[in-house]
Each structure stands twice: as C-alpha cells, then as structure tokens.
Amino acid sequence: MNLNDLILFAQAVDSGGFAPAARRFAVPKSTLSKRVAALEESLGVRLIERNSRSFHLTETGRDFYEHARAALIEVESAQQVVQQRLAEPSGTVRITAAVPVVQFLLAPHLPALARQWPRLLIQMHASDRFVDLVQEGFDIAVRSHFAPLADSGLVQRKLMDEAVWLVAAPSLLKANGTPRKPADLLNHPGLLTSPEAPSWTLRRDDGATETVTLPPRLVADESVALLQAASAGLGITCLPQSICGHHVASGDLVRVLPRWCAGNVTTTALVPHRRSLLPSVRAVLDFLSAHVSAPTQLTPLRSRPP
Template sequence: MFSHLDDYYCFAMVVEHGGFSAAERATDIPKSKLSRRIQKLEEYLNIRLIHRNSRQFSVTDMGMQVYERAKVMIEAAKSAEDLVQNLSDTPRGTVKLSIPTSMAQNEFTKILPEFLNRYPEVRLQLVISNRRVDLINEGIDLAVRVRTQLDEDSNLIIRRFGISEQHLCASQAYLNQYGTPSTPEELETHRILSMSDQFIQQSIELKCTDGSLEKVQIQPVLLGSDLIMLAELAAKDCGIALLPDSVTTDKIASGELVYVLPDYHAQHGIFHMVYPSRKGILPAVRVLIDFLAEKLTEECEIVLT
C-alpha cells in the first residue's frame, strides 16, 4: 500500500483540478506521468477510477470514494509537514533534561528562570538523579554530569566545561570547639562527614597548591550520598566535609561555612554535558544546549579551575 502513496496523490490532484491538463499546470507533473500513475493505481486496486477519452473526463462512483479517502491521507501528510516546520521555526515542545541532585538544588534554581522566560513555549521535564542515565534508551535529550571519566560512547556528543573541585569546609563554631587543622594529617582526629556510604574507614587524597599530594586516612562520623545534606550538617557544626565548590559557594559567601586547609583541594570530576549525536536536533533542544553552555561556563569561571 505504502508504495502507492504517490499514485494516490496524483489521482487526487487530477480529480481536484478537474482533469490532467489542469493538474499538470498546478503540480508541474507531466500529464503522461499523471496518467501512468493513475493507471498503475487502477491496476493495483483492480477498479476503474476515471473514465477518460480525448474529449471527456469523469470520475467513477468508486473513484470518488477513493478520492475522498486520498484527500484525508494528503491532509494528514500536510499536517505532519506543518508540525515539523513549526517546530523547526520556533523553539517549542518538551525537552527531557537529566541533572544531578545537587546541581538541581543550586545552579539550576538560579539559571532556569531566565531560560523559561526567554523560551515560553519550551517545557522542561527534569530527571533529577545522581545515577548515570541511558540517554538513548530512556529518551533523554540532554544530560549534565560530573564524572571522573568522560563517556566514550560514539553516539554521544560531549561538551566539557571544566574540572569541578572540592574543598574541605566546616562551620567556624565547629573549628572553635575542635580546633582548626593546620595539616592534612590532623584530619584523622576530626569529625568527618563523608559522601561515600560504602566504608567506615576511608582515605581522601588532597592536592596542595604547590602540586604535592597528601593521602589521609579518615574515620567518618556520618556517611551519606547527598551533598546538600552534608553541606547543611557542616553548617550546623557537625563536622568537616569535603564538598564541591558548586554546593558551598553561597554558604562560604554568607559565612555559614569556612574553608579548612584552603591550600588543599580534591578533584570532584569533569563537569560536562552530553546529548545524542543525531541529526535534526529540535530547536527547543538546541537552544537549551546553547543556554546551558553559556550559563554553566559563566559558573565555571567562578567555581571551576
């Protein structure tokens, strides 16, 4: 059936314009080709659609019924083309975006209002999770990630923003009570709040501004995989936490947290964005990609090296 769609179109054009000559003028399809197409369709359907001779043109009763249904197919095809054209002209529709939990609660609460105001016809479906989503199989248009290694999937395009750093932070009240460490080794005796929830005894590797590395054994008093929670607990005098700058920037600025061993940091991961490398990306996805590249790069200048 689908191989005859062009035949239905030619037949509908001839009926709509009242003859082969008029249809030729309207469609720029030669009369001979229109005639062949209709003859082919008649052979396929095994019915007569048009009575024709050198001086008369008329459509059979069955031909009129076929014409009415052919018009529906043509209108549906035109509607599909109009839909694509409209989507291609103006950013609109739903974009599915995956972002880590901490970024959803920090950077994205600051930048998304501007995007939504700028593109009122775009709707965002946020997948807020720290797990590594499968963009292709889960139908994700775009994912923002912080990972120690970049994806190697050839089906994905990667835009790298920078390296996200972590620093040790605590409240000034905690440091007043327990003392301020002057060397990494002194962390072994402090109350540590840890992101890892797998082992009680852990080690952290810190890099000094002079390039030297220090590996320190710690015994956390609290384990939890939520960065926002750890930042809040650190601000409430519960201990020292190693946190990404993107989470602590506001609390450092307000004085809720202060840096501990400010000459040392740890790498949190590579801050990047990934999206499927397929042609014909919809404008709504394209403008979001460009917007995030602009805004997150600005953030990188503040919190990333």
C-alpha cells in the first residue's frame, strides 16, 4: 500500500470531497481521485461511494478512515519533531580563531550564545597557526585580516570592520608631549609588531595619508603584550579598537591623533559549503553576525601591575 495514497484519502475525507481537498492542498482533483482509486484497488475494497452529487464513506471506508486519520496524525507529529529540532539547533559546532580574536571578540559573547541555544555544544579552539577547516573538521573559522581574503571556496560572512588606533599611556604623553600631527610621533618610542615593519601608514578621516617611522622600544607579535607595554608607558602602539577601546574608555590609555588611524581590520566568518547548510552552524553564524558587529572589549590581564 502506498502511504501517500492513504494520506490523500484521509485529507479528502477531512475536506468533505475531492474538490474541496484539491482547493485546500493545491492538488489537482483528478490526481486525488486517481490516487484514492489506486488505494481501493490495492486493498480490493470500495472505500468511498461517489458520484457527481455525493461523496460518502462505505462502512469499510469509515473503519479504514479511523486508522488512516491516526496515521496522518503520526505523520504530522513526525514533521513537528523535525521542525522543533530545526527551530532549536542542537549538536556540536567547532569554531577556530586566533587567540586575540577569541579573547577580545568572541569570548564576551560565548555565554550568551550558550544560553540562547542550550542544546548546542560549542567547542572553541584558539590558535595563531593557520587552520585548514576542511582537513581538520572545523565548522567555522573567525579571522581578522587587513587585506581581502582569497577566494578559497569557503562561504564568507563579514562580521565587522574596525579601525586600528594609535594609543599610549597618559604618563608617556605627559613626559614626551602629546602629538598634534604625525611628524610629532618621531619624538616617542614605538611598540612594533615586527622589526621588518618599522613604519606605520596613517590615514586621516578626510582621506589624507602619511607614513611615519618611530624609534623602536619593544617588538612583539602578540596584541596583549603590546597592550601591556603601552599601558606601562613604554611607547606608542597600534591596536584594533576591540583590543584597546576598553583601556581608552577607562583612561589607562589615550588615543593618539584621534583623527588618524593605522588602517582597518575586517573580521570574517568562514564556513565550508556543506557545513553552512546545517541548522546548528547557521544558528551560530546568525548569532555572531548579530553580536560581533561592534567592538566589545575584554580585559584578559590586568592593565597595570599591582
């Protein structure tokens, strides 16, 4: 017996005939009639007496309808189970990101993500090495970058753009003076990310650009180290707003040359195509898009020694 025919039979009876059922379910009337006739043939019994003016169940048809209706209810219940699971994502979602991205962009939002979707298990992997999502089985990578990402065949969703600020401790500016123009930076020690990159290309809010080279005081390829060194008054450094904004707001750091920035950082979520179809992955992506849209600062270490 074709179970689809059983369902069509129950729907025709519920609707009071083939014509109203056809209108209700957008199925041709002829199709309904043929499928019910095929059901009757497979059972070897007449279920419905119908002609141009009447539609009523036979005695056997009434008994059969009670069971068909129960089967239809079970089908609807099965659909609801699936819809509920789609409405409430579940399972494991593995996310990878660089250590600063985890500390300053993702960590503040993970508790809210876990509370919103209690059936999800989030596995957060922090690593500054390049991670191959497909080969290593990750669902989402969150990456911050200055240049556009190469077309890697991954689904890309931009989460946010933020400016890179020049910041320094108030004590340093009090001792060396507050820069009023980019050339004044030469009177201050620099905290750099690499000895091979001693210069900063600055852009003013009106589009003007200048390149400056500060005398190096400390070199570190790790954002928290630069943040701590700047807070200690060792020099001026460049950091994304999400990393240094909290310290600027608290007064531990001062934004130097506030009309200028040292570029912009884009944060993008990357997902393998097949993984992007999973409801659990889509739910996490939607959450990140809604919440990682403006810098939210986290202070993972004390900004000053006790």
